[in-house]
Amino acid sequence: MAWPLARKVSAALLGILAGTVATTGFFTYSKLQSVLSALAESRYGVVVYAVKHNAEDQLALGFPLRQLRPVQDVIDRMKVNDSRIRGIEVFDASGAILFDTDRGAIGASVPPAWVRAAAAAGNHPFAITDEEGRIVGLPLVDSLGTVDGGVVLRYPGVHLDDLLGASLGGLARQAGLVLAVFAALGVAGSYRLFGGVRQRLETMDSVLGTVLAEGADPLPEDEPASFETDFAGFAVKAHETIHDLEDAMQDVERLDRLA
């Protein structure tokens, strides 16, 4: 026998439940993650803006970017203020690093993507994610309106699961428990629902057997059409037909024998 109805419907319900939990979970998690990321980005955006402001003030005095020694002090101080900052870099229009909280990197080049982002950013912050973490940056614009380079701040991407840490496990257990309870409820519900169907079908089946074996009264004519009336009509008619055919058979046998 194939799967009973209740099992099929239970399977469908559980599948839907699993799918719904998975998709809502995924969407909600990533939405919350994006809230978190946006918060982190704006947090470091504030720092980058301060560096930009400082550097542009000095650019306005006519100094070329690579001579802005005080900028090095500013970014060093920023990094001390916030231990989560991995590094702050100031680079020129060609991508060469002029100032860096990691002094060893001065003279190296930033990825071309940063230079492009800075050149295209206008006066808006840009954000980039790479394998090492997240970056928020701003272009440096001199008093002629040309982009002289950019400031970027590297920080580790913050992940919701890291922040949740230990409570994540508890949360998962709790969720699992709730889901299990409701899954069981769904299965019980569908068995109850289809138990009724099964019972009625079995009753009808046995009625059919009884009618076929013993016959029944013809149905009243004015019964409204429904599955039940069609069924009852069918049962009666089948019984009648079988009897009729058997009678006819006997008649023919009798004919055969008598002759």
Added chain:
Amino acid sequence: MMARILRRLILALALLAVAAGGARADEGKAGAPHRPFRIYMALWRGWEGAAQGFKDYFANQGIPVELIVRDAAQDPSRLPEFVAEAKSLHVDLVFTWGTSVSLGMLGSGPHPDPAKYITDIPAVFAIVSQPVETGLVPNYRSSGRNITGTTYLVPVETQLNLIESYRPFKILGMVYNPLERNSLVAIDEIRRLGKAMDFTLLALPADVVDGKPSPASIPAKVAALKAGHADFLYIPPDTFLNVNRDILTAAALEQKLPSFAAAENPVVDSKAMFGGVYRYYTVGQLTALKAAQILMGGKKPANIPIDPPKRLSILINMPVVRSLGVYPPMKLLGLAEVVDPTAAK
């Protein structure tokens, strides 16, 4: 009294030379070794900020240029000779400094005489106070001919807004040179703006002695302004006042009258309280940017608008501020360049 700013400039110059050397080396590696552009620089009164800014721009950008520098030393009769020389040297571009040099070498109107002026060689001008009024260019969007340039005067309305943002005022005091026609024009404009901005101008002329304005009369005029309840002393970009800036600003300080200057010097190396200017150095850099657009970018001068630098320099003289006790708002302070020779920072 050596201005701090000049020290800075000298320092910057030294550093620039290093930087430019480095940049050139980069350029060489990048493989764009073409003949340096030859630029004929015609100056009016010697080498100063705008010329330096112009030169430094090319150095910073690593653009190789050969500068042929000529100084008219305020003598208009030398200009035809400059024109002839620039033509004979077949330079790539001409830079003219100031109204006299610019008009004298580039002419005015849509079609200057090619025999007397430079017409075939593209030219950029700087430090021309009224390029449109003098007929150098028809408007600021386009010269309509083979020149472009920069403006360097902060519009009067911007200056007044700047004063207003430092501290609201009702009466603006001003001492002026009655022999200078430009001063009278400026007074009219300030009066007109005063109607819209709701203030009155109290303008007193310096006394004229022997057909010349008298510097000695300035302190009395400032005192009269104070007595007339002026809230601010406005110092226009005027040669007479610039020359006598120490007398003027000292008088203002004595009268406890805050002063605003539309020029660099009264704030940087005198006792004006604050000022709003486009620095000559920045103006020179912007002029060089336009020159580079012509030389490197293949732009037509007529397609490059004539404009000032994007960023106004706000200068605040902290010793004066402290002695007056009239403190700048935080916002303005954040944007300003502070002049504070005593601060050991």
Added chain:
Amino acid sequence: MKLDGAIPLFLRLVVLAVLVLVPPIGLIAWSAFDQVEQAIAPELDGKALAVGHGLTEQVERAVGLGIPLDKLVGVEEFFAPTLDANPELRYLAVTDANGKVLFLRGAEREALQPHYRTTDYDLPADQLRAVIGDYVDLALPVEVKGIRLGMVHVGMDANFVHRRVMATLVDMGVVLAVALLLASEILLFVVAVNVSGPLRRARAMMARARRGDFTRLAGVGPLDEVGLFVRGLNAVVLRTDDLYRRLAAYIDEIKSAHFDAGAIERAGMIEGRINFQYRFAVGGEPKAVQERQAVDIRLALFLFTFAEELSRPFLPLYVHALPSPFPWLTPDMAMAVPIAVFMACVALGSPWAGAITGRLGSRPVFLLGLIPAVLGFVAAGFAHTVADMTLWRAFTGFGYAVVTMACQGYMSRAARDQGRAQSLGMFVGAVLTASVCGMALGGVLVERIGFRDVFFVSAALATLSGLLAWRLHEPREPAAPARPIMRDLLALMRNWRFAVLILFAAIPSKLALTGVVYFLVPVYLAKLGYGFGDIGRVLALYAVTVVVLSPLVARLADQTGWRAGLVALGGVIGGLGLLIPALGPGLPPMMLAVFCLGLAQGLSASPQLAAVPDICWIECRNFGQTSVLAQMRLLERIGSTAGPLLGAALVPAMGYAGAIAALGVGVLASALVFAVASFAYGSGPHIQSEERA
């Protein structure tokens, strides 16, 4: 509980599904959000500190320049832009060494002063955090030359994180609602395949048998309870059939071999009587009844439409992000062209698709249509430029026409057994529900996985719909003769009543749909800075309104016969609604406009169709009503195609809100023309000639 009708059992299942889905997700979210809030909060502190450091530095600079802390000027104005740029910060303040508030912006002095007075600010810097009412106060020392002169206070909104986290509930609700709709589609399908379908066929078989017709068996599905029951019923039929065959064989034997002519005659009489009273299959076993139901194909149609609608909220903006090889196209036009081309392909593909559905049957045509559709989805995910994107939209548009026509064909044939209205309702219902789900989920989805991946999701869903269509049983039926299109079209347009209906009601309403809902609304809202989630929800509002309203209006139109009036009313409401966004930018005016448009569509769509038999009496008789309706579809799609193009053409001159309003004016004017013309519907020579005909 009616066993063969899908609805009551299905409704109980839907209730069960809601009970199983909603509470656990609500419970989990409730407990998770609390912990998420606590986890995120320190990040906000970090930001406030960063802001505070920046401000403190400026204050220290000013004080370092010799300005006494209490004499600072314009501190409040200085704080203002920082507060404006950072909505999570509520106030900024400066206090002196005694905790006296010197400067403050964003809060009441009285609320903070008592707290500052009583707090010891000699603590180390990292402990200067306090909760004051609805604020979280971070204090940063102002120190010049090692002397602490006072504090800069950054006041955060204590409920900011809470609100941000709660805002994700909206997205979650959308996903959950879509999941419920999808669940009900799946359950409807499961019930139809396993319960109501087999029992319907059983009932059809029993109804025949009641009349003495034992020629058919009920088709048996899987052998579950219903399958076994139906097999039991079939066994009875087979038993009668078997009895009949034995009887017939016996009688044949007697007839051919019996010596007694009387016996032969009497056997013949018995045979005659049985054959008169009953019918049995001639020459073999009874055949299974394979009755079609519209609901068989519903889930496949739903999934396919769902796949297409996913890209609705962002399609123009995806196109905008692609480079355009045509510099002469304005950016707006470049966004509009792929939508217009899609609509044109749907319009042009539909008549052909209808014809081949008639010849080949729905199942192969559905599968055939999936090929370009899925190809179009996948390639759109890889699109490089506006040009190839337009081509892929054309592929999908053509596929969309073919697949939907196949479904319509299937459903309208099922209609012979179930009633036409129900099957058309089934088609429209599936498409609209899929629109609701697709638009709402598409917006949320694209925010998570990006433009390109959504097209791959669409391709996967469309493929899944193909698998469902694959298993359809489809009895072969004679091909319906295809009718030539152009000749009928001309004849139809000569009927001025029809022409008025098309030009001033059908085309404007489609034009508003594609021009505004599919193009201007997403682009405008994106320009205003709204996310795709919001855009998707605004678009879905349209479909929700139509879904809810259409059946009600259809009934109203049938009862009152007031069709032209409803069509005109719809046009007026839609036209007026489109004027709303011109009053001001933002989500609420746009939602109201889209709602009005949904209202308009809901009011006028079914009366438009219902009016056709009245006003094209002759044509319906000559060409067939189906054909006339198909022509109407074709014609109104001129509006669908023109909508985005017209919208894009208006934008440069009038802006987005202006373009929407301009289309609104157009719709309104059309509705008024239609209203005036429709007064003449009841009179004139046309009706009289029809009456004579």
